[in-house]
Amino acid sequence: MSELDITATGTTVDKPFPHLVFAEDTLLTRAEADQLTATFPHWSALTSSTRTQGSDKSYSMNTLLLHDRGRWLVRLEQLPDCWSNLLSGLVESSYRDWLVSRLCGTHDRVELEVRLSEYPRGGWMSRHTDRPDKVFSQNIYLCPEWQPTWGGELRLYHHETAAHPQATYRPGAGTSVAFMRSDRSWHEVAAVSDTAAAPRRALLLHGYRSTM
Ligand SMILES: O=C(O)CCC(=O)C(=O)O
Ligand SMILES: [Fe+2]
Incomplete structure (x- = not known):
């Protein structure tokens, strides 16, 4: 069982x-995070995606879209219980309401996207x-035992050209x-180093402004 603790x-x-x-051990217990990581879909199921121009960002990573604006692209009932419980909880309106209020935001008519991402060695995403x-993002990391020398940090900046991240x-x-x-x-996502013994895995919940 994996359920997000909305308290x-x-x-x-x-x-x-x-x-x-x-x-x-706050949003998910350590045991839940370990179980989700152990049953993370095999990376061959994820589509390799590289973009170096023509967008707001360049990146090299693997990704799998699970849910897109009300529609599941995977069969929840075929996934391990820990995944189906977590994914169904993430798209519930009570979770979205809780998250947006915690972020002090407003969200009139938001549609959700849920995806998995996996950055192998050398993977990155530019600033x-x-x-x-997009209205909001929540990145949930599934990287037990991640070492500081493996890179892959999420870095937050106050400006497009700031020399150093502030967080x-x-x-x-x-x-x-x-x-x-x-x-x-x-x-941005810092490059994952060549010494990383595991990929950088995350579950991403994205809210988008409704076009309807
Ligand atoms: O995985 C992360 O930490 C952030 C990824 C990101 O910024 C994005 O997918 O737009
Ligand atoms: Fe982003």
């Missing part, structure tokens, strides 16, 4: 832009703010960072 408080950090940080139609988060076992998208929400 978890998380820590609000104001700089460089407001974001919410969940430590290990960007996310698409203007840096190493991926962990069920740890999470969430924020409302804005023209100031500059962030």
